[in-house]
Amino acid sequence: MILAIDIGNTNIVLGIYDGNELCCNFRLQTDSLKTTDEYASTIMLLMDTRKVDRNKLKGVIIASVVPQLIYTFSKLSTKYFNVEPMVVASGIKTGVPIKMENPKEVGADRIVNAVAAREKYGAPVIVVDFGTATTFDVISEKGEYIGGIICPGVKLSANILHAKTAKLPEVEIEKPEKVVGNNTIHSMQSGIYYGYLSMLDGILERVRDEAFGGADVPVVATGGLGSVFMEGSKYINRYESELTLLGLRLIYEKNS
Known part of the structure; x- marks a missing residue:
């Protein structure tokens, strides 16, 4: 299973994939002042509510438009799920060439x-x-x-x-x-x-x-x-x- 995290300016959307199947997803309010531990407690509670076996989580990928939360959720991934997260940033392979000036x-x-x-x-x-x-x-x-x-x-x-x-x-x-x-x-x-x-x-x-x-x-x-x-x-x-x-x-x- 992998955890996909989309961090927006207003909301954070998280999805649990088991293979190609989206098993469940959650939506949180974006709050840059929340700590890693505060986010982790909420996310793990939501996962438990949906009976997600966290031990089966093998990967985490993060896309964020809020730079300060990249560190928060990267630390959350390593500390609570023992997974080094993949972050969508320059250099990652997407298969879509970006034809922009920058x-x-x-x-x-x-x-x-x-x-x-x-x-x-x-x-x-x-x-x-x-x-x-x-x-x-x-x-x-x-x-x-x-x-x-x-x-x-x-x-x-x-x-x-x-x-x-x-x-x-x-x-x-x-x-x-x-x-x-x-x-x-x-x-x-x-x-x-x-x-x-x-x-x-x-x-x-x-x-x-x-x-x-x-x-x-x-x-x-x-x-x-x-x-x-x-x-x-x-x-x-x-x-x-x-x-x-x-x-x-x-x-x-x-x-x-």
């Missing part, structure tokens, strides 16, 4: 998503990851990572709208029944949902035109709100909730 700048999560999407859907393919930031990752016909786009995440945008206005409340992000809202909450939900949806489809249309000559290219969404926006999108046609965990397993296998 490949080291590309977030580990984006590389991992590209690996998983190419494996599952071939190339070319576009990945849209709905996280703290919403990222677009573009994989060419040759299977190369050629670049992407980074936008403020939808929750981040909604939180700013609430925080920076005196009278607008915090609202749930969901697809409203109508574009024209007849109260403040519905008006905000419409602005957030349809405004963000228009941005998504506008960017995807431009990416298709610029990178692929307008050709129809598979667009895979992942992240918590991916399924919500796939429903209304003209271009997002696949949703993979565990795309990053899949990519971590694939990279682990390539480097074992």
Whole structure:
């Protein structure tokens, strides 16, 4: 069994793989101030709850966009699981060439998503990851990572709208029944949902035109709100909730 750990700015997602099967997964809130021992106690409790035999754990792989937590979880792996972790960083084998000016700048999560999407859907393919930031990752016909786009995440945008206005409340992000809202909450939900949806489809249309000559290219969404926006999108046609965990397993296998 291997433990795949995806450390994001808002959440940490952990998955237990037994061979190719994802046995279970957990989600924790990211907290850079937590110690190795605090994270370990929570993770081991969750594993015990799901009846995971920790003695069968033979590997750990970590992808992180929070640099200070790489040390925390690497120490956790060696101290509590007696496993030297594999960290997604420069020099690791992915099978996806990074055609960027500075490949080291590309977030580990984006590389991992590209690996998983190419494996599952071939190339070319576009990945849209709905996280703290919403990222677009573009994989060419040759299977190369050629670049992407980074936008403020939808929750981040909604939180700013609430925080920076005196009278607008915090609202749930969901697809409203109508574009024209007849109260403040519905008006905000419409602005957030349809405004963000228009941005998504506008960017995807431009990416298709610029990178692929307008050709129809598979667009895979992942992240918590991916399924919500796939429903209304003209271009997002696949949703993979565990795309990053899949990519971590694939990279682990390539480097074992």
